[in-house]
Amino acid sequence: AAGVIQSPRHLIKEKRETATLKCYPIPRHDTVYWYQQGPGQDPQFLISFYEKMQSDKGSIPDRFSAQQFSDYHSELNMSSLELGDSALYFCASSLRFNLAGGPGLDEQFFGPGTRLTVL
Amino acid sequence: KQEVTQIPAALSVPEGENLVLNCSFTDSAIYNLQWFRQDPGKGLTSLLLIQSSQREQTSGRLNASLDKSSGRSTLYIAASQPGDSATYLCAAPSGGETSGSRLTFGEGTQLTVNP
Numbered sequence: 265a266a267g268v269i270q271s272p273r274h275l276i277k278e279k280r281e282t283a284t285l286k287c288y289p290i291p292r293h294d295t296v297y298w299y300q301q302g303p304g305q306d307p308q309f310l311i312s313f314y315e316k317m318q319s320d321k322g323s324i325p326d327r328f329s330a331q332q333f334s335d336y337h338s339e340l341n342m343s344s345l346e347l348g349d350s351a352l353y354f355c356a357s358s359l360r361f362n363l364a365g366g367p368g369l370d371e372q373f374f375g376p377g378t379r380l381t382v383l
Numbered sequence: 384k385q386e387v388t389q390i391p392a393a394l395s396v397p398e399g400e401n402l403v404l405n406c407s408f409t410d411s412a413i414y415n416l417q418w419f420r421q422d423p424g425k426g427l428t429s430l431l432l433i434q435s436s437q438r439e440q441t442s443g444r445l446n447a448s449l450d451k452s453s454g455r456s457t458l459y460i461a462a463s464q465p466g467d468s469a470t471y472l473c474a475a476p477s478g479g480e481t482s483g484s485r486l487t488f489g490e491g492t493q494l495t496v497n498p
Contacts, residue, residue, distance in 0.1 A: 295483045297485065297486075299486075305490075306472060306488040306489065306490050306491060307427070307472075307486075307488050308488075309477075309485035309486065309487070312483070312485060314483055319483060320478070320483075320484070320485055322485055352424075354426065354427065356427075358482075358483070360482040360483045361482075367482060368482065369415070369432060369434070370414060370415060370482035370483060371415070371417065371429060371432040372417065372429070372474075372486060373429055374419075374426050374427040374428075374429070375426060376425070376426040377425075377426050379424075
C-alpha cells in the first residue's frame with residue numbers, strides 16, 4: 265500500500281538559510297498535517313490542510329509557512345533558520361470523508377520524516 | 384486544550400511477559416484515539432486506531448481499550464518479544480468530536496524487552 269512520502273530525508277543548513285520540505289500524502293487522502301519533533305520530545309503539531317485550504321494552525325513560527333497544492337502535495341517553507349529548528353519534521357495524512365461523503369476513519373498515517381540539522 | 388499523559392515513562396521486561404501501557408487524556412470529546420510505535424530516530428507507525436464509539440481494538444498481539452468517560456486508554460501487549468522494543472506513543476485529537484483534528488501526543492513509554 266502507498267505510504268506518505270517525504271523529501272528530502274535529511275537536510276543540513278546553515279543558520280539564516282532557508283529550507284523547503286515536501287510531502288506527498290497517501291492517494292485520495294484529503295487532509296495533510298505537519299508535526300515537529302525535537303530531540304527527546306514528542307511530536308508537536310504545526311499546521312494542517314483540508315482539501316488544499318489551511319484548516320488548523322499550531323505553534324508554527326512566523327518564519328515558517330506551508331501550503332498544499334492542486335495535486336495535494338504539501339510544502340513546508342522555513343526561512344531564517346535557527347539552531348533550535350533542528351528537529352525531525354513529519355508529515356501525516358488522513359481521510360476525513362470517504363467518497364460517499366460519509367465520515368472516514370481519519371487515521372493519521374505518518375511519513376518517514378525529514379531530519380533537519382541547522383549548523 | 385488536550386493534554387495526554389503516559390505511564391510508565393520506561394519499562395524493561397523479560398521476553399514473554401504480558402504488559403500494559405497506560406494513557407490518560409483530559410478532553411474526552413474525541414473522534415478517535417491512536418497508538419503509535421516509534422523506533423529511535425525513525426518515523427511513527429500507527430499501531431491501532433480506536434474510534435470513539437468503540438471500547439477496544441485488536442491487532443495481533445496488541446489490544447487497545449478506550450474509556451472515554453474516564454479519559455483513559457490502555458495498550459496491552461501479549462507475549463512480548465525483543466522486537467517490540469521501541470517507544471510507544473498515545474495520541475488524542477484536540478478538536479472535539481470532529482475529524483481532521485491535530486493530534487496531541489503523550490511523552491511515550493520507552494519499552495525494552497530483554498531476551
